[in-house]
Amino acid sequence: MPETLFQKVWNRHVLSTTDEATLLYIDRHLVHEVTSPQAFDGLRLAGRKVRRKDLTFATIDHNVPTDDQLDIRDALSRRQIETLRANCLEFGVTLYDIQSGHQGIVHVIGPELGLTLPGTTIVCGDSHTSTHGAFGALAFGIGTSEVEHVMATQTLWQGRRPRSLGVEVTGTLPDGLEPKDVILAVIRAIGTGGGTGSVIEYYGPAIRALSMEGRMTVCNMSIEAGARAGLIAADDVTFEYLARKDRPFAPKGKAFDDAVADWKALATDPDAVHDAHVTIDASKLVPQVTWGTNPAMTVDADGRVPTLGELPPALRDEAARAFEYMGLTPGTPIAEIPIDVVFIGSCTNGRIEDLRAAAHVFKGRHVAPGVRALVVPGSEQVRSQAHAEGLDQVFIDAGAEWRQAGCSMCLAMNPDRLQPGQRAASTSNRNFEGRQGPGGRTHLLSPSMAAAAAVTGRFTDVRKLLAR
């Protein structure tokens, strides 16, 4: 029977299954400081161990100050970080600590280390674990009870097998557009709950044309459409990424060749059928900007904040609350909205290609008066690479702040956050109320659009700057 990529990866990991419940083996467990302390406590209380500490990897990302990583002034942040250190020591889990050379946002370092491999199951107590699906892995976020369960058993119970949602992206992405525009357009099309109960497989020529970094951006935000996971079948782009010398945990030599032969079989069979299907034409896209308080509240950069009458009745209540929270008048052109803060970084857009795209716009320009711009690499490795390419100097010359690695202003758990009423152009993944700080207003967009907002002080279609 023909199978989809998702079904193949799922079936490979089934230990026991009935119609209603399946026990899956988990190949990689990534851990960070926020969602793990109660799980380690649970193990301790029950006298249990981490079953496969060789498959469990930890880092510190959410609480890290990005101006000086070592100067953690918040006592609770410090306690949470020290708790992870103590737990990793006690349970024998490898920790990529601050300034180890490999610290960073958990979804940035997993792929960098070669831990993220096609056909594997990967979990983490973090919803953006969907990022790793870019490699053809089945990767999804879990809660803390499940973190404890995976630590103790290296397995996870799932309910019914999720449905498969095919998202085909045809055509060629125009110049000035980025993978972020693709995924925002997908979420806008299917809605913030459109993927609930499903796993998305992205395919089509516009997906094949993306680098691994771009594919990670797309899969990262699958959860913002409600999907548990997003997958892209591995191909030569994937294999080249994994063959690089600086992927310590990727297989080497003959093991790599064997693995590639296996991975090539992990594509959706030609006559396999997804349970549902959506097509997006990349060639017709324009840069996307969110206006509201969920990531489906998105419009074209040359568009306007919608009016209530333009929205389906079912969305009006939520939109009315969003207008108020965002301080926006319905019908306002996006290009007329001034911004206070620009954040470039996060597990969505904190990789080297994202920084290159932003630097391309910043080069020879300056951050607009009154605007604060933060550029935050997703990992220590990304930071080193940016230094090697001279990107840091481009940001500094443009008047942006060049930071150290961490989650930073994505979620207001460290000193980088918005003040009440401040409006941000942000390359992160969630524009929820208060996400970047209580009262903060978030607009999501691509790194080059964020840089364009930084230099013009308002939302500006980056293609207008690049055309000059």
Place this chain on the structure above:
Amino acid sequence: MKVDDTDMKPFIVHRGKIAVLDWADVNTDLIIPARYLKRIERIGYGPLLFADKKYVPGGSPAIDAPESHGALNAEFPLNRAEFQGATVLLVGKNFGCGSSREHAVWAIAQAGYRVVIAPGKNEGFADIFEGNALNNGLLVIEVPEADWKRLADAGQVGGVEATVDLKTQTIVVHDGRVPEPKVAFEIPDVQRKRLLQGLDTISETLQYESDIARYEQAAPSWLNAASA
């Protein structure tokens, strides 16, 4: 033997007051803002539920002092006097979307709710939230939209109680009408059994040890993460 406040209580039948939060797409950042996730405890989250909505701006509790807070925000629906002490929460579609934080479920359960009811089959709750709820013995129920509306209309009156019976899979509203409004729901058998018995999943899974070990022995060498 694990004995503490976090042990999963069995859920069989529950009668309690209804509260209604008729908002769609309530995300887990709204349920509990990220700053409270700096806490490393598993308890103490009740007062932090909807912290940035429940209190007036600037009134939300300090992270290390959940019980200390400013004035309540009179406009937040769950602050209605008639909803105080409620244990059955009616919410809009796609409840619990966004972050995987189990703290959202801890906050709801520790604020006293035993049941959350959302409209729409497969649309009511976000996937991760639903799994987290199950793991904490918080019963989450999806009912057809028309049924949800009946329950919500009855609950909006204020002070109305309902009985949620997991054995018979029914919700009965005690609002004085005769006969009492009744709504049926369905929970998959495996989950229902777990909730009814309050099972410790890890002990259960450890019975699959031989399957796990067999899988590990058969795994290709490249799956074993060895640093080169």
